[in-house]
Amino acid sequence: MTERAIAGIVSFSFVLTGLxxxxxxxxxxxxxxxxxxEEGNLISYFGFTFPKMLRIFGEYRRSYPTGKLHVYALGAFxxxxxxxxxxxxxxxxxA
Numbered sequence: 001m002t003e004r005a006i007a008g009i010v011s012f013s014f015v016l017t018g019l020x021x022x023x024x025x026x027x028x029x030x031x032x033x034x035x036x037x038e039e040g041n042l043i044s045y046f047g048f049t050f051p052k053m054l055r056i057f058g059e060y061r062r063s064y065p066t067g068k069l070h071v072y073a074l075g076a077f078x079x080x081x082x083x084x085x086x087x088x089x090x091x092x093x094x095a
Contacts (some may be wrong), residue, residue: 008090011083018080025073026053029060036063 023066033056043056052068056071088094 004090005010008087011086014088015080018076018078018083021076022073022080022092025069026056029056029069031065032067033059033071038076047058 030043030045037043038061043052057073060067060070085094
């Protein structure tokens with residue numbers, strides 16, 4: 001295997017790890033938000049859209065001003081995006 005292929009595989013592993021962690025932290029945020037909500041007004045764990053994610057991040061920040069889950073989720077998502085850019089470089093999609 002070439003160095004480029006090995007770097008691409010490692011970068012793809014970073015992408016998968018970052019997305020897994022970001023999803024895990026998002027689920028933890030939903031659990032924390034639902035803990036403070038009433039029974040009939042819970043946020044569903046299924047169906048992620050961008051407006052729903054913005055609402056989750058905003059409500060988590062309001063409910064837990066000293067909480068760090070949203071920072072961890074953004075960091076994990078950033079790791080995934082850096083890995084994705086690195087994969088694109090390794091595949092010669094980006095120069």
